[in-house]
Amino acid sequence: MFDPHLWRRQFPILERKVHGKPLVYLDNAATTQKPLAVLDAERYYFEHFNANIHRGVHALSQEASEAFEGAREKIRAFLGAAHVEEIIFTRGATEAINLVAQTWGRTHLEAGDEILISAMEHHANIVPWQMLCEMTGARLKVIPMDERGVLLMDQVDRLLTERTRLVGVTLVSNALGTVNPVTEIIRKAHAVGARVLVDGAQAVAHVAVNMVTLGCDFFVFSGHKLYGPTGIGVLYGKKDLLTAMPPYQGGGDMILQVTFEKTTYNQIPYKFEAGTPHISGAIGLGAAIDFVRSVGLENIAAHEDRLLQEATERAQRVKGLRIIGTAPGKASILSFVLEGIHPHDIGTILDNEGVAIRSGHHCAMPVMDFFSLPATARASFALYNTLEEVERLFQAIERVQKLFLS
Amino acid sequence: MSDLRDLYQEVIFDHNRHPRNFGPLPGANRHADGFNALCGDKLSLNLKVEGGIIQEARFEGSGCAISTASASLMTEALKGRREAEVADLFEGFHRMVKGEPYTVEMGKLAVLAGVSEFPARVKCATLAWHTLNAALHQADQPVSTE
Numbered sequence: 001m002f003d004p005h006l007w008r009r010q011f012p013i014l015e016r017k018v019h020g021k022p023l024v025y026l027d028n029a030a031t032t033q034k035p036l037a038v039l040d041a042e043r044y045y046f047e048h049f050n051a052n053i054h055r056g057v058h059a060l061s062q063e064a065s066e067a068f069e070g071a072r073e074k075i076r077a078f079l080g081a082a083h084v085e086e087i088i089f090t091r092g093a094t095e096a097i098n099l100v101a102q103t104w105g106r107t108h109l110e111a112g113d114e115i116l117i118s119a120m121e122h123h124a125n126i127v128p129w130q131m132l133c134e135m136t137g138a139r140l141k142v143i144p145m146d147e148r149g150v151l152l153m154d155q156v157d158r159l160l161t162e163r164t165r166l167v168g169v170t171l172v173s174n175a176l177g178t179v180n181p182v183t184e185i186i187r188k189a190h191a192v193g194a195r196v197l198v199d200g201a202q203a204v205a206h207v208a209v210n211m212v213t214l215g216c217d218f219f220v221f222s223g224h225k226l227y228g229p230t231g232i233g234v235l236y237g238k239k240d241l242l243t244a245m246p247p248y249q250g251g252g253d254m255i256l257q258v259t260f261e262k263t264t265y266n267q268i269p270y271k272f273e274a275g276t277p278h279i280s281g282a283i284g285l286g287a288a289i290d291f292v293r294s295v296g297l298e299n300i301a302a303h304e305d306r307l308l309q310e311a312t313e314r315a316q317r318v319k320g321l322r323i324i325g326t327a328p329g330k331a332s333i334l335s336f337v338l339e340g341i342h343p344h345d346i347g348t349i350l351d352n353e354g355v356a357i358r359s360g361h362h363c364a365m366p367v368m369d370f371f372s373l374p375a376t377a378r379a380s381f382a383l384y385n386t387l388e389e390v391e392r393l394f395q396a397i398e399r400v401q402k403l404f405l406s
Numbered sequence: 407m408s409d410l411r412d413l414y415q416e417v418i419f420d421h422n423r424h425p426r427n428f429g430p431l432p433g434a435n436r437h438a439d440g441f442n443a444l445c446g447d448k449l450s451l452n453l454k455v456e457g458g459i460i461q462e463a464r465f466e467g468s469g470c471a472i473s474t475a476s477a478s479l480m481t482e483a484l485k486g487r488r489e490a491e492v493a494d495l496f497e498g499f500h501r502m503v504k505g506e507p508y509t510v511e512m513g514k515l516a517v518l519a520g521v522s523e524f525p526a527r528v529k530c531a532t533l534a535w536h537t538l539n540a541a542l543h544q545a546d547q548p549v550s551t552e
Contacts, residue, residue, distance in 0.1 A: 348526070
């Protein structure tokens with residue numbers, strides 16, 4: 001039986017108090033807390049074998065390189081990718097998407113081509129494509145959604161044309177919690193010869209993925225939403241695509257030979273990893289993946305589903321509360337608004353009760369526009385949250401309403 | 407520990423529920439927009455300034471309780487003020503919500519002093535004031551305090 005209280009001990013930060021009350025951390029969709037295993041792994045690296053990688057012949061550099069490449073292999077296994085060189089380290093999901101847009105995109109798109117994204121994308125999966133469209137003259141099209149936050153799949157066939165070069169879609173919506181039918185989208189996109197980038201930033205801590213069976217061309221995620229460090233993320237790309245793509249940034253590590261006349265680029269993945277990478281971050285992410293696997297992603301998902309179900313049922317009983325995002329398939333996110341009370345006021349009052357949630361547009365302004373809202377309040381769950389914390393959330397919401405509506 | 411009641415005083419709830427000077431202002435000769443994209447607070451401020459005196463101030467938009475109440479209280483405080491006084495009032499208000507000493511007489515605006523205990527909300531309280539500043543200086547870009 002999965003017991004979140006057991007795992008909570010691995011997260012020292014959860015013991016702290018906020019405004020004199022025990023912290024209830026429900027802003028996991030923004031970033032998750034870090035377990036001791038991750039903190040220890042980074043510290044161990046700095047204390048025992050801090051060195052630059054892929055360079056020195058000395059022992060420390062060898063050990064650091066092994067740990068860094070070991071983390072890459074852990075990520076490959078976690079994503080179920082066929083080849084380790086398909087795993088590129090980036091600063092995060094955002095940089096990974098920009099990398100694809102600026103390298104693959106600039107060499108594969110021309111005026112009149114189309115990029116198809118969904119109505120519930122994070123800004124990180126909108127703006128890089130808009131920038132690419134400006135550069136190439138390509139057009140951005142959008143798969144619409146309904147009032148529940150479910151993509152209108154019957155529109156996809158109409159929106160996909162022979163000019164569609166790329167489909168960018170999020171696996172889990174960070175603003176609504178919707179789990180999207182990416183397998184179906186990939187199949188339809190491939191049928192017209194389009195490539196597919198799946199934004200897994202919000203998904204990887206909740207949904208198991210396998211690159212081989214999923215079949216997407218690119219997949220991106222950030223370490224810090226998977227109990228790992230900030231500043232480290234991953235681009236997965238199919239080997240043949242990555243090999244054919246031009247490099248992203250130029251510099252050390254991404255070259256084989258440099259003369260003033262000509263430079264020969266390194267092979268993948270190094271071709272896309274110019275400069276000294278975030279070594280401790282990569283090692284920390286490897287430790288985070290070990291941690292998640294030891295807990296079991298299926299256990300985590302089942303536990304979070306129970307929390308979400310409880311929270312949803314409680315929310316439905318609160319007068320004046322409207323849940324934003326009511327798709328049948330959701331992961332770990334409860335977005336809501338309270339009648340007559342701005343989400344920022346909710347956020348401040350909840351914080352005063354020790355409950356940390358997010359209020360704002362969640363970097364998904366088109367989603368807010370769709371629901372005609374300036375912002376929502378969002379509670380998002382992780383493996384260490386408990387049913388008692390869901391109770392604390394709703395006690396705090398009651399306090400908000402008392403304060404505002406009395 | 408900061409007390410919520412210092413922030414959410416009755417006067418603030420009252421101005422949030424029933425904002426004063428809310429709506430369009432025909433014949434306005436000063437205008438500016440304020441927009442805090444992260445919060446989603448939007449504010450449109452219109453002024454009628456004649457002979458260096460603010461005759462009328464009205465606002466429209468939507469925002470949190472703090473930004474709405476602040477805009478409402480500000481428009482009340484502005485009526486009949488000389489344009490030249492506004493800079494001092496702006497400065498005093500700023501210092502007050504940041505918890506710094508100030509010498510300007512704040513009147514009813516003093517109910518917003520509790521904001522200083524909530525640093526994340528200073529931008530909410532000051533949005534209206536920065537928009538005012540922009541209106542008086544005829545800026546054509548929307549203002550943000552984020």
